[in-house]
Amino acid sequence: MKCAKCQGAAEGWKCAICGAESKAHDAEHTHGEPASDRHCMPMCSACGAAEAHCSC
Secondary structure, three states: OOOOOOOEEEEEEEEEEOOOOOOOOOOOOOEEEEEEEOEEEEEEEOOEEEEEOOOO
């Protein structure tokens, strides 16, 4: 898996809203109205951020 922002390696998943981490995508972890899992995204291995917040 790759980080869409820096194209580096991504391992695990991270919520861009609350920072919750998991080894696999959790479709039950939702935010917003209507509830959506779109904020659960690959976690950049280099900086540890959700790919939307990657600082690499």
